[in-house]
Every structure is written in C-alpha cells, then in structure tokens.
Amino acid sequence: FVQDNQSLLQLIGSVVLLVYAGYLFGANPSRTLQSQGVQSMSNWKDFVTGFLLTFSNPFILFFIIGLFARFSFLAPEFEAYHYVAGYISIFAGAVMWWFGVTWIVNKMRSHFNIRSLWLLNRIVGALIMLMGAIGLVTALHELLVNH
Template identity: 60%
Template sequence: MMGSLLYIIIRGLAIGVLISAPMGPIGMLCIQRTLNKGRWPAFFTGVGAALSDIIYCLLTGLCMSFITDFIQTNQLILQILGSVVLGVFAVLLFRQNPARGLSTPSDLPNTYWKDFGSGFLLTFSNPLILFFIIGLFARFNFLLPEFRYYHYIAGYTAIFGGALLWW
C-alpha cells in the first residue's frame, strides 16, 4: 500500500519534470521574461504552463479514448489554431527588442496574472502534448488498475509539483 503510493509519487514527479523540461516557445518566453522583468514573472509564466500541463494530464488519465477521438476528428482545426497562437507569440517576441526593454525588475509593473495567463494559453495551445503524456504514462506505468483514487490524487499532485520544481 505505502510502497505503491511512493511508487506513483516518484513517477508523478518525474512525469512533471519531463513535461516541463523541453525547450520550446514557453521556455523561450520564460528566458525573455527573466531577462526583461526578472525571476518572478518568468516563474508565474511557468506556473501557468504547469497548470496547463496538469489539465492535459487529467484529460489524458480520465478521458484518454475521448481525447484521442477528438484530436483525430479535429486535427486540422487544432493544428491551425495552435499554429496561429504560436505565430502570434513569435511575432510579438520578434518585435520586442530585449536590449531596449532591459531595466531593473522593480521598475516594471507586476503583472503576474498576465504572465500566468500567457504561459497557460501558450502551453494549452499545443494539444499534441497529449501524445507525449500518453507515452510518459505508458513508460512509467502511471495508470494501473490496482491503484485507488488516493493514488491518483497523490500522483497528479506530484506531476504538478514536478512541473513546479522544474520552473
């Protein structure tokens, strides 16, 4: 009983770190925010991304067949929407001159909710992360029939904790 709880917590932490670790648009956005605004805005961007990741993990664990069918049915629309969101963020990042925006973090207004929201939306715009999560769940045997509800509560909490640890 306790061994299986520790098993799922360790694997949940590993899944959380592995989901958050790949460098992509959200990683570049966090680096830019760290340089322009300081550590806290970048951290809140990462917290938004971690919330998006845990939502995708919950969707994967609870509705795997429904999500797979939804993605296959709406693949073109999802690809177009994801491409548009990534393109808009790319244009916004390209148009900003990081050297011009450099100032001490105390000179800039705190917009943690905006940082959180943009991190969440940028990460949530990539539904293909579901396939990565499915692979991680399969690799780490995260969804086993002998687990009870409290195992999954601890596991999903550990995934979120692992993602936060990365950020």
C-alpha cells in the first residue's frame, strides 16, 4: 500500500508539515510558558515526558509513513532481519534524539526568554515549511508525471 501510494502519502505528509509549520511560525510562546513556581524535572522525567508526548502525536505517524514511502523501506528484496535491524535503528535513533534534546533543553532552560523562544519558533517553523514545500513540489511533480 505504502509503495503503491508513495506520491499521495508524500503529498499528504507535506501538507501536514506545512500546516504544522504555519502554526509553529505564528505561535506565541508566552502563552505556553510555565509559571516560575514550577520546579524543574529531572533529565529522566523530561526524557520520558518528551518521548511519550511525541509518541502520542498523530502527526508523527503520518511523518513515519511518509518517510517509509519516500525511502522505500519496505522493499521486496529485503529479508526479515533487514526489517528488524531497521526498526531497531529507528527506535534507537529516536531514543537518542529525544535524550539529547531533553538534556540540552534541561541544561539551557534558564538561558531562554520569550524573545529567544519566539525567534526559535520562527526559525524552526521556516525550516519545516521549507521541507514541506519541497516535499509538496516533489509529490505533485511525481503525481503529474506518473498519471
């Protein structure tokens, strides 16, 4: 299914990325800041919270499906051990990424103010928007050429 509908899935994933990027670009970080009375959590609690929040995000499922379609992860020439190694690598990469992100955020938390969060939202939003636009153009091109 994924391989047969690769362009359509990439198109849907790109639109989701563009919508999310627009939301992130326009988000006001001052509304989501915690009050000063809230204590900082440990690295482990930050990691678990961030990982579970990301894992429960439905956009991540669309993102993963799009990546599988784009990079032909489910090819007929692969054996079972290729898939096991691939899934373990994806999981290990996600865990390392979130451990690294939460460690950095925990260490740099006191250095961020509202202006820096606003600027970070704009930069990340623009990068995601660029990736979504490239994916959208690529998917539309493939759909038009193949049909």
